[in-house]
Amino acid sequence: MIGIRELARHLGLSIGTVSRALNDRGDVNHETRQRVLEAAAELGYSPNQSGRSLRRGRTDLIAMIVPSGADDTLINTVFLSVLNGLKRRLRTHGLDLAVFVEDGREDRLAALRRVTERGVADALIIADTESVDPRVDYLLQLRKPFVTFGRTKASARHAWVDPDFDMGVEGAVAHLAALGHRKIGLVLPDRPMHYLALVEAGYKRALSAHGLPVEKGLHLRPAAGERGGLEAADALLSAERAPTAVLVTDSMHAVALYRRLGERGLRPGRDLSVLALLPEARAQYLIPTLTTVQTDWTAIGEKLADAAQAELAFAAGDTSADGAAPTRVQSLAPVALKPGESVSRAEDLEHAAARGR
Structure with missing residues (x-):
């Protein structure tokens, strides 16, 4: 060249x-x-792209900071699907994607500051948002174009794309209630992510709507990962009023629950109904097949790309051909129940008899 x-x-x-x-x-x-x-x-x-970027004041790069920690693979399958949709749609906007992997042991704001202050990207996408997220406050104060993959308590002030967790958990509880379940447990990882607060609130709201009590012993917040899932499984199976159905969000919690049931001679769908809310792909290989609430992660990536482009236009003061200002994207991705073999009617469960074997 x-x-x-x-x-x-x-x-x-x-x-x-x-x-x-x-x-x-x-x-x-x-x-x-x-x-x-x-x-x-x-x-x-x-x-010379760097020279052109300096002259234009733009890099045409969108940076996504992908979380990684001790309980995650480097980039799990959810993020791989999101990244695939994101990079493909960015190309249609004349933009490219840069991925930065966040070290789970590091201060998240410090990692974001390093990427932002280097000026390597025109806009940022951050994930695993917390209810009160200092990264959002930092970017708002800096007036840096950004989008969050997930909502926060400050969602009205920034662009975001998120699965419809509210609809997902309410639909899951409605499905279980229609099958006759009256004792429905919830296992959430003990992490500060805002989507978990949304799931918890939706669970309580849905139980109330169906005239079901919120029983403290059936709502657990163990550590993320398989160990936390095993602890939750032990607590649920030994509870005085054991549930007939359980909702989980962490794929490894689902794996652990299957393992503990097997060790006790029990089987998901026969002795206990298990339903997972938006799990990543590790859960799809479970036998019997796991009943889940799913979304299109690739479409979410595409929507994140559109949101990033809109934020760039918003920051530049661009208008459309008809003179309209760009619209800030705040989008809920639809979810749908995917039936599996891990959920059955409450009256068909052999749970009580199996525990007495």
Whole structure:
């Protein structure tokens, strides 16, 4: 590949003329422009992107900071699907994606500050949002274009895309109640993410709507991961009023629950109904098949890309052809129940008899 100096030297033209021809400026005649473009293609001309970025004041990069921790793979399958949709849609906007992996042991605001202050991206996408998230306050104060993958208590003030957790948990409880379940447990990882608060509130609201009590012993917040799931399974199975159905959000909690049931000679769907809310793909290989509430993660990635583009337009003061200002994206992704073998009617469960074996 050659740069603009070598291209200009090869053509015997000034750098300014070559630059204007490459950028389709009107003060370069058609023959010269064609000559420059043909030579650029033949010789493999590559523009100096960093120089162009400095001149334009933009990098055309969107940075997504992906969480990683001791209980996660480097990038789990949910984020892989989101990233796939995100990068494909960004290309249609003339933008590229840069991914930064967040170390779960590090202060999250410090990691964000380093990426932001380097100026490597025009807009940021942050994930695993907390109810009160200092990263959101920081970006709002800085007036940096950004989108959150997940809501916060300050959602009215910023762009966000999120699965409809409220609808998911309310639909899950309604499904179980329609099957005759009256003791429905909830196991959530003990983490500060805002979506967990949404699930908990939706669970309580849904139980109340169906005339079911919220029983403290059936609502657990163990540590994330398999160990926390095993502890929760032990507590639920030994409870005086053991549930006939359990909702989980952590894939490894579902795995642990299946394991503990198997160790006791019990089986999901026969002795206890298990329903997972938006689990990642590790849970799809469980036998019997897991009943889940699902969403289209790739479509969420595409919506995040549209939201990032809208934030750039918003920051630049751009308007549409009809003079309208850009709209800030605040979008709930639809969810749907995916039936499996892990949920059955309450009257069909052998739970009480199996515990007495």
